[in-house]
Amino acid sequence: MAVGVLSGRHAADEEARAEVDVLNSRLEKTAQLTKKIQACLGRLEATGKSVRDVAGPLSGETKKLQILGNNIDAVLAAIERLRQPADSKNDEEQIIRMGPEKAGLPNYLASLKRLNKALNEMKATNLRSTQQTVQDLQRLVKVGNSQLESAFDKLLRNETPRSIEPLHFITKNKPFPVLSQDKFARLGLINSYVAGVHKQSGGSSAPQDSPIAKIYIEIRSQYLSSALVNLAAASTNTAKKKTPDAIYKAGTNGIGTYAQAMEGLFSAEYDNICNIFTREDWGPVFEATCQPSLMELGRTLRELNNHIKAHLTTDCYLAYEIVEIISSLSNSLERRTGELKNSLAASLKPVRETAKSSLGELLEDTKRRVNSLTTLPVDGAAVSIVSETMQRLQTMVEFLRPLSSIMISLGDGGWKSSSASRGGAADNIPSLASFEIGADGKEIFAHYCADTIEALLMALDGRARMLLQKKPVMGVFLANSVAIIERMIQNSDLASLLESRLSVLDVWRKKATSLYTESCKDVSVHLFDVIHTSRGGASSAAQRPTSGQGSLAAVDSASILRGLSSKDKENIKSKFVAFNASFDEMVARHKSYAMEREVRQLFAKDIQNMIEPLYNRFWDRYHEVDKGKGKYVKYDKSAIAAVFQTLY
Incomplete structure (x- = not known):
């Protein structure tokens, strides 16, 4: 049993050793593999470094190649685009050859725009291979532009009448004709395109110098000039008078109709220009179109100005009228x-300067004409220059509007200085405010009238003293002049203007009366008597009697005479005889003078007031000296009163 256990342990150990061997074998292989990997990594790192060294320059070249490729693609695309107009040139040329009328204006303009775009693109590439195409396109564009200008010319000429009669539109109060609306659209399209091309091509920046503007100005300026030429001639012809001394009458010259036609034509022309040209071109093109007509107007006004200067005293009013018109x-x-x-x-400007200078020149002319008189009427009648001068002032009132402007520009009293003939510094036409008949303009004109009247009377007075010499006739002469002046003021529009300035006439009237009544002293001196008083002295009794002093009830002539010595009575008789002679002479002289009605009445009243009271007193005291025989006492009080009545 123990053996079995040992065998089992031995088997287990062997198995473990076998696993260890296997693990060691794997570790050895892993180590070898690691060494190989490390060697590979080392080689890879070396290789990567070499690749980096080589790949850097290659990357830059690659980018350049990419850019070049893109450029080539772009050039190819451009060439492709350039081939298109070249390929379609025949189509565009066909449109251009047809002209804008047959091809239709919008289609024609679109074709020209495409040709211009293609031409600009080809010029930008500057490729030698496209030069012939560029030349062909330039030729087509030039032909197209020329045909557009011709089309504009033809269209405008067909719409522009050769001549019109402005009087037809003026007399019938009809507006002057403008171009038709459909023509405005076509003419405006052509102008817009050609003007744009003109500016792009570096042409003159002045709007009136563009090809279309030149065509328009040429055609329409001739139209305006031909329409106005007859009226310009009529303006100068109507200035000529059958009677050289005739005073110009307002409205008898053709300048008013001329200006009226010019205003109507120019206004209509401005409407045409506004419908065809761009806003910034309106003024320059309008000015250039009207310029020939304005030059003719200037020539006409210069000719009229020469006529006015040659007949200043009668035609200065034409200058005033021209200024206003x-x-x-x-x-x-x-x-x-x-x-x-x-x-x-x-x-x-020339007419305006003449109008300004005329005021001073007319004043001086008045003085010259009076001073050139070699004789004056011996009967004291007024000379014609008096009424002529007043007639001139009366006529001036009819032109008070322009005269007010001229007076304001001269300034009060400006007609007295040389600046009136040279003119002021401002040559421009005054604004509308200058033509209002305001108090200032009227007041300055009234001052001018007063200056003229004063200068006239002073000159007449000086001439009368030299040529007439006798005071009574001098008085009549001056009084007649004053009467005519006052009458012509009161019977005209001068009355309201000179109402506050008539005192100047009172001064001259008193002076004339003083001169005339000098002769009364020679008559009245015979009515002075000397009365001896109880004190043995003597005193004058020539004072005018008080009221009632001359009545018969208050004075007893017989009693007075009884108190006189024979010598005093003879003296009284001599005084009556001398008075009769001088009085009759005065009456005859008074009746011989050529007096204006109001002058005769004025002087008759003055004579009567001075002499009749003295004579009545003298008669009351001494009429019994010839006891009613009439040998010495020619007039009783009623008889002399009747004589005075015949003097009125």
């Missing part, structure tokens, strides 16, 4: 278009 035209067009103000101001 052209200024109104300028303001109207500026409100409507915002353009042409400077051009119109330049055209108007």
